[in-house]
Amino acid sequence: MFEAKLPNASLLKKIVDAIKDLVNDAPFDCTENSMSLQAMDASHVALVALKLENGLFDMYRCDRTINIGISVANLTRALKCANNDDSCMIRYNDEGDTVLFTFVDEKRDRSQDVTVKLMDIDAEQLGIPDQKYSAVIEMPSSEFQKTCRDLAMFSDSIVINATKGGVTFKATGDTGGSTLVYNSSASADDEDSGKIFFEVKEAVNVTFSIKYLNHFAKAASLSNRVRLSICNDVPIAIEYSIEDNGYLRFYLAPKIEDDQNMD
Amino acid sequence: MFEAKLPNASLLKKIVDAIKDLVNDAPFDCTENSMSLQAMDASHVALVALKLENGLFDMYRCDRTINIGISVANLTRALKCANNDDSCMIRYNDEGDTVLFTFVDEKRDRSQDVTVKLMDIDAEQLGIPDQKYSAVIEMPSSEFQKTCRDLAMFSDSIVINATKGGVTFKATGDTGGSTLVYNSSASADDEDSGKIFFEVKEAVNVTFSIKYLNHFAKAASLSNRVRLSICNDVPIAIEYSIEDNGYLRFYLAPKIEDDQNMD
């Protein structure tokens, strides 16, 4: 028996919107303390990791560890039925082949039940090693989204360069190029000011596929801020915090390009 | 001679938007008291009935009963020219082959004449029998629109079930399904509160094609509320009231399906 109630269906809508172009099959792992999800994208290049701690829920009950496999397309369809302010109850009875979502608009005594067929998913839980990163950049998530969208006009690749003196995002193509320059970090005090904050232990120069970053950047609706953790030759970790009781993280390996060091 | 002036062209725009995907040819019947229109959709499944009483008009003059046949595509084009706040004069001279719409923005001394060619339409006026319905449901028109849109994700058919205890709208498909449940009716006092109101004399369980309901639901811009009148084995009547001086009604026969009674 698994039963959990989110105060607003909008949270789940935003999560599903953020991952639906990356992940086809979502194997949710439900334990006593949290719902979580780990999945590679269809081309096995990017990793998505979601954690929703029970603190996010109005009610949370999970008798034993269970795995609920759902097609993201079916989940998207179900959540389209919910109004943002509806509460969202999720119910799964052991041995059942469906999960039941109930969206309730309490003001108007209206409730909508949506059943979604479950599916078997080969859920290989990947161990994500604890990584020390050379640099951490925290910025408004809308600005990260705009940066990825802008640079995608010039190239398939983005070069992120971080030194103690500044952070740049750069893309260069045949007809021109663009470089975004941040010369100074916000202090810890004004992290919420819309400014960028960065801390660089060792200089980093890494190249990524912009296509994937553009996918990740859709999670901007989940959180005002995004945290990029980078290190030479190591996957970037891009984290959107979820109301301090969970996160949506994306991992992507850097591109190894001959010309990377020339930039 | 027919001459009539609507205070706002927006009313006609909304009506035409609501029917333009259903009806190709619009045979308007103009009498001393009202303009009306009755037309089957192209596949002869649904019936559209419109009535605009002369109380809706600032000026209304109709010397004798006349029939004005207009292509809905041409009418749509004409009305696109009107600003919502423009007044709308409609003029037809007996024996003419065009109807003239004049949109006037009085504040700015701007007037726009649009002529639309008439067409011959085989206007078989269908007698719509007076029907006693077993159940009447009145709900916000935006909510009816959302319900039809949601359920269309799961199936081609919608089952409406009404009993004294509640009303449900239901659709079931291969990957899941959705059921909307309304457990209590608003009282007559708070009909305008955004709540659903229902009155059920006899239990009803009827199935309809969602595709058509989705078409009808576009009339939501005409009125905040919609009234569904249902009865087993009888066409549903879906009515949008027009400023208490007219209506736009849709009729659709139920689907006869083997599995209908199984739901």
Next chain:
Amino acid sequence: MFEAKLPNASLLKKIVDAIKDLVNDAPFDCTENSMSLQAMDASHVALVALKLENGLFDMYRCDRTINIGISVANLTRALKCANNDDSCMIRYNDEGDTVLFTFVDEKRDRSQDVTVKLMDIDAEQLGIPDQKYSAVIEMPSSEFQKTCRDLAMFSDSIVINATKGGVTFKATGDTGGSTLVYNSSASADDEDSGKIFFEVKEAVNVTFSIKYLNHFAKAASLSNRVRLSICNDVPIAIEYSIEDNGYLRFYLAPKIEDDQNMD
């Protein structure tokens, strides 16, 4: 060396949006006093003339007359990177093969460099003869845009008729037609009132391709008002003033049609 700084990148964005569907290659002429541009559309029917006087710039320095040729597609891409409130520095070093745009958001210490490759453009500067026009019509640019869009539903051609008594815009097609009538001119006092202003020395009746007028009308975002200068058998001049320190003008020759005088 050419260096100039606009207080807001939005001005350049609007200009490029207005011409990008007409002009592929933009040969900018920079002199001590202004940046200007003259280009025919791809089919050599319409002429675009832009003038940005140095008064529009926060800083403007041009050592000698230079020509900067830019692909409008590349310029569009560069400007998409700018936020509307960013300042926009334009820099060109003599003998360089790129122009550098720097967009700065000073509040957030964020700057974005975009380089655009230059191109050789055969810039034949056309002499535009000083023309006395028979009639001048000044109207809200949004209304001119709507008029062109409306009439395009009925025909490829628009007939503009101006007499001392009024101005009409007319299009006629197979299924109907539309005529916009302005019976009185605003007085000079209320030119900004959203009304049309016209001054007619000699009656004019001219026909133009609506397709081109629709392109020109996109410049509505540059200025609230547009000025049409017309004369029989002479190209129309359509001018959008830019903050009283420049303009964007379009010229288009009238259509010579047998039936023109019949309308």
